[in-house]
Amino acid sequence: MGRRILIIDDEDDIRQVAALSLETIAGWDVVLANSGALGVEVAAKEQPDAILLDVMMPEMDGPTTFLKLQSTPQTANIPVLLLTAKVQGSDQRRFAGLGVAGILFKPFDPLLLSKQVSDALGWKD
Amino acid sequence: MEKLPGQANEESSRKTASDPVTSAERRSLRSQTPQEQAESQRKLNDLLATLWEQRKGILLERLRVLKESIADLETSGSAESRKRGAETAHKLAGILGTFGLPRGTDLAREAEVTLERPAPLEPADLHRLHGLADELGLLIDHRSLPNGR
Numbered sequence: 061m062g063r064r065i066l067i068i069d070d071e072d073d074i075r076q077v078a079a080l081s082l083e084t085i086a087g088w089d090v091v092l093a094n095s096g097a098l099g100v101e102v103a104a105k106e107q108p109d110a111i112l113l114d115v116m117m118p119e120m121d122g123p124t125t126f127l128k129l130q131s132t133p134q135t136a137n138i139p140v141l142l143l144t145a146k147v148q149g150s151d152q153r154r155f156a157g158l159g160v161a162g163i164l165f166k167p168f169d170p171l172l173l174s175k176q177v178s179d180a181l182g183w184k185d
Numbered sequence: 186m187e188k189l190p191g192q193a194n195e196e197s198s199r200k201t202a203s204d205p206v207t208s209a210e211r212r213s214l215r216s217q218t219p220q221e222q223a224e225s226q227r228k229l230n231d232l233l234a235t236l237w238e239q240r241k242g243i244l245l246e247r248l249r250v251l252k253e254s255i256a257d258l259e260t261s262g263s264a265e266s267r268k269r270g271a272e273t274a275h276k277l278a279g280i281l282g283t284f285g286l287p288r289g290t291d292l293a294r295e296a297e298v299t300l301e302r303p304a305p306l307e308p309a310d311l312h313r314l315h316g317l318a319d320e321l322g323l324l325i326d327h328r329s330l331p332n333g334r
Binding site: 081 | 226228232244275284287294
């Protein structure tokens, strides 16, 4: 089943690799945004099936972006997976407490990213 | 599909200098059978290798910033240099493993953790940071394609 994923990350490399991975392996459509503010706009307009959201971004970081998505009626029901290179337990607990659908860790394996997303969201297709 | 102004810029940048293939080309690699799936994985590895060659210079520039921050810490010890170094190490940690360099992620993460510690840096810490940066440079310069990547 075709899916549309929005990737919000300020890092060009991460956006590029994740897009290559999801489009090539899973055949999903990918939409990109390089900031939290733009990501909220794109999410409202494009209505993706899920959002991969980087944690550490300048100006509007991942948690702040997530709260903005949650408070926006058009995006409140879109599942969000945080994407982070932070591996410390305290960080993970803080992120989980936000109410996100899941947490994926950098570095990710490009061959497995789409499976990780599907598993985290309970997608069977 | 209509795009927001910022998104259009983003899409444009993806499909020019920094993107080795177009979205349509990537989507053409979708597969169903195990054989086709293996082929799409091989093609993804090829695309990643191409992307690596395009991005290697940027990663080396980040490493240069990290080394500069470490050098600054030896002389001034400023909080700004430490923060910049930690942020740069964090970015390297996040991407190197994705490009098939898990050792690079480990090295960069150690540098990040060291720079984020609240305690003042000792000479031994700075010596270790130099060693981490040097090894990162070797890894990036001589990246082969582990596991076919």
